[in-house]
Each structure stands twice: as structure tokens, then as C-alpha cells.
Amino acid sequence: MILIAVLPALLTLLGGMIAWRLSYRYQCASIADIFWPLHHIVSMTTMLFVLPKSINKPELITIILVLLWGFRLATHLSIRQAGAPEDARYRAIRSSIGADFGRKSLYLIFAPQALMAWFISLMLIPALTKAEWNAWAYSGLLLTGAGLIWEITADLQLSAFLKQRASPATTDFGVLDQGLWSFSRHPNYFGEWVFWLGHAITAIALDNHFLVVALLAMGLLTFLLLRFTGVSRSEPTIIANRPDYAAYQSKVPAFFPNPKKLWSALASNVLESRKAKYQIGWWLLPCTLPFTVLPDIANAQSTPVQNWFFDVRIDEKDVGYHDFRLRKDSNGYTMDARVEFRYKVLGVTVFYYEHAVTERYDNKLCLQNISSQTKTNGKLQSLSGSAGPNGFVLATQPTTTIMIDCILTFAYWTPKLLEQSQILNGQTGDIVDIDVAPMPSTKIDATQRYALKGDKIDMHLAYDESGNWLTLDSILENGRSLTYRLRD
Numbered sequence: 001m002i003l004i005a006v007l008p009a010l011l012t013l014l015g016g017m018i019a020w021r022l023s024y025r026y027q028c029a030s031i032a033d034i035f036w037p038l039h040h041i042v043s044m045t046t047m048l049f050v051l052p053k054s055i056n057k058p059e060l061i062t063i064i065l066v067l068l069w070g071f072r073l074a075t076h077l078s079i080r081q082a083g084a085p086e087d088a089r090y091r092a093i094r095s096s097i098g099a100d101f102g103r104k105s106l107y108l109i110f111a112p113q114a115l116m117a118w119f120i121s122l123m124l125i126p127a128l129t130k131a132e133w134n135a136w137a138y139s140g141l142l143l144t145g146a147g148l149i150w151e152i153t154a155d156l157q158l159s160a161f162l163k164q165r166a167s168p169a170t171t172d173f174g175v176l177d178q179g180l181w182s183f184s185r186h187p188n189y190f191g192e193w194v195f196w197l198g199h200a201i202t203a204i205a206l207d208n209h210f211l212v213v214a215l216l217a218m219g220l221l222t223f224l225l226l227r228f229t230g231v232s233r234s235e236p237t238i239i240a241n242r243p244d245y246a247a248y249q250s251k252v253p254a255f256f257p258n259p260k261k262l263w264s265a266l267a268s269n270v271l272e273s274r275k276a277k278y279q280i281g282w283w284l285l286p287c288t289l290p291f292t293v294l295p296d297i298a299n300a301q302s303t304p305v306q307n308w309f310f311d312v313r314i315d316e317k318d319v320g321y322h323d324f325r326l327r328k329d330s331n332g333y334t335m336d337a338r339v340e341f342r343y344k345v346l347g348v349t350v351f352y353y354e355h356a357v358t359e360r361y362d363n364k365l366c367l368q369n370i371s372s373q374t375k376t377n378g379k380l381q382s383l384s385g386s387a388g389p390n391g392f393v394l395a396t397q398p399t400t401t402i403m404i405d406c407i408l409t410f411a412y413w414t415p416k417l418l419e420q421s422q423i424l425n426g427q428t429g430d431i432v433d434i435d436v437a438p439m440p441s442t443k444i445d446a447t448q449r450y451a452l453k454g455d456k457i458d459m460h461l462a463y464d465e466s467g468n469w470l471t472l473d474s475i476l477e478n479g480r481s482l483t484y485r486l487r488d
Helices: 004-024 031-050 057-081 088-097 103-131 135-165 188-208 210-228 231-241 245-251 261-285 414-421
Strands: 305-314 319-327 332-346 347-362 367-375 379-388 391-394 400-402 422-424 433-438 450-453 457-463 470-476 481-486
Touching: 004 031, 004 103, 031 057, 031 103, 057 103, 057 135, 088 103, 088 231, 088 400, 103 188, 103 210, 135 188, 188 210, 210 231, 231 245, 414 433
Parallel strands: none
Antiparallel strands: 305 319, 305 481, 319 332, 332 347, 347 367, 367 379, 379 391, 391 400, 422 433, 433 450, 450 457, 457 470, 470 481
């Protein structure tokens, strides 16, 4: 048992010296963060070589989880630090020590870090040595997996947010307060803490002699994440650069999520994810895929080029947009459109849909050509077709000819839609049967409202007195409301 503990300590310390030499050469102590998860992997791997027994299934899962956690985190940090300046935490330490920081950082940062990682890794010994596992041990393993998922999700949400901030089109950076970042200001740190808490529970459940080791290791990790290198050292820099961060601090806990808020969100989102899994394929597509629209022809005639941008919401929750451009010439109209929807649960995208289409209409609003490409959760679908002497021909396998004199897509912008009984779906090429009926008008305004119904379609359209399309509302089959609004 002594060899299992001592040899990993020596090799992990050697890894710390390698990290120090790289830091000294490149004058960047941030390298220490990359080596932090790698130290745990070195410790665990050394233990495996020293252990004289075979590996059973729960032990294999433990090894895989640690490897996945370590290499994922090291890769994530490497990508984030590539080309970036030294982390502000290390710059502050470098400034306080002065010119001798490079030498002193070996015993102030790198060697202690390696030994702390080794000590925390000691909690893995029972999982790697015990053949018989009990229910508590398995529950700890389950918690470890949950912590890993939480940490990865938090990092992915942060990366997406930083990418959005880096966009030249973004002017209001804001603060990331969505997804897991609405429960904790540092959910990635909290996920790591939960990851190792699971290992601590497993260690104690398998060998009660490791109670003290597990408690000390978790105490050390908690101190590191909250006080030493984590929350306390990172937040002052954030506040200095982001004045709006103070408001975020006042409403979101620094580390541990509010249990009541977390439980409520998890309960509602479990139900949400089930609905998304079984319903999103049919309740979203019939209402959003066909949104290939043209503006009122009377208004379009006076403007050669027009652009529209629509926000789409489900139960007041933003799910995406529809952006398109209409060009008029003497022969008719050309419309280029792009639709993108992302349905998220706890900030994680569970459904993704992207649709791009180009359509050509004559002056009578009869479709002459269509070319569309659709991607649904990574699955690609294409459609093309053109009008011919014998009907509208779709380039399917085999080709499909539609024997309709004048075809329209779901062109809500023109009141001509209200006269149709069949509409072309611009993604699938299917002909959709619809019924349109006027709705009772109100005394509040002169808006003309119509109900458009079809297979899994139940919409309400509103037009003004001039025939300009104003709104679209729909009650979906799962009871939710969809709204489609032009952005001011």
C-alpha cells in the first residue's frame, strides 16, 4: 500500500517539474492549469501499474471517467490559453514576487500543485483495489458522472458565450446568466467539486479507513476552488472588467446552487426534455419548416429589394429567427431565406434546425423555381424543382410532377394564400392540404384575422386593411403557443 501511494507522488512531482520548466521557458504560469488534470491521470496510471490485480467493470468505469475528465479538461484549457496572455491570477503573483518569480514558482506553485493533485487522487485507491462494490459505492460513481456532465456542459455554454462575444456583430456583451450559469457563477468549478465528491463517497463506501483521507482531500479541493485559485482570485478581475457583473453577483450564488431552485429547474426540465424528445419532431416542423414567405405584392412592387428579420418564440421562449431577402425585377420576384432554430433544455441544445431556400416567382406569384437545403440535428436534406410545360417538376428519385396550375409555398405575406387549398412544403416537396376561414373581427381595430388549418397545423393569421401580413400565432399539438414576429 505504501508503494501505491509513494510512487505516484514521485512521478506526479516529476510532472510538476516538467510543467515548471515549460512555464519558465515560455514565461507563462498558466501552464499549471493544464497540468492540474494531467497530474491526476499520472497518479492514477501509476497506481494501476503497481496494483497486482485485474480490473472489474466498476473499476474500469472509474478509470474511464478520470481519463475523460482529465484529458477533456486539459484539452479545453489548452485551446482556451492558446495565444492568450498569462492568467490574471498568476500575473498578480508574478507582480508581487518580482523578478525572481520564475525560480520561486517551482516551490510556490508547481510542486505544491502536483502534490495536492496526488493527495486528492489517493481517494481512487479503494475503487481500484476493491473487488466487491456496494450500493453506496455505485451511487458515488453515479455522482461522479453527473459532476463530469455538469462541468462539461458549463464549459460548453461558456465557450459558446465567448464565441458570441467575439462576433463583430455583437455590441452588447452582457453577462452569461443562462443555463447552468443561472444557478452558480462558477458551475464549471462546482461540477469538478461534484466529480471528486462522488469519488470520495465511493472511497468511504468501499473502505472506511479512507474516511479521513477523503474528508481532507475534499476539504483541500474546496479550499482550492473557493479561496486559492478559483472563485476568490478570479472574480475581482471579472468585476474590474465587467461593471454589470455586480448585478449578477447579487442574484446568483458564487459556487453552490440554491437547492430549491436547482431541484425545481431539474424537475421541470426532465419533463421538458421528454416532451422535446417525443414531440419536437412533429410539433415544430409543421409550423416552422414551411415558413418560406413573400411580402404583400402591392408593397413589394415599389421597392426593388426588401429585407425582413423575424424572431420566433415558443411560449415566449426565443428559439430562433427567420431572415430573408426579396428582390423584384421585371420578370417577377426572387426570395432568399434562412431559418435557424435551437431548442434548449438547461441551456443545452436538444434540437437544431437550419433551413436555407431560394425561390423564384413570376409576377402572378406562381412558383417557377425552388432550391432548398435543410439540416435537422445534423441530417441533411435537399430539394429542387422548376416549372415546366407539363407541371412543376421536383428533382426527387424518381422525379415528381405536381399538376397544379399555380403553386404557392407558405407565402403568408400575400393574401393570395387565403385563396389556396393546397400549399407546397419548401423542405420536403409535399403538397399540404389547408383550409382557410375568416375569424370574427374585433371592435378594437380593423385587423382581418383568418384561421389556417391543415394536418398538424392550426394557425391564426392577421392582416391589415391593405392586405399586409401582421402576425402569426399557433397553438401547437402539445398545447404550447408559437409566435412569429417581425423585428422592429
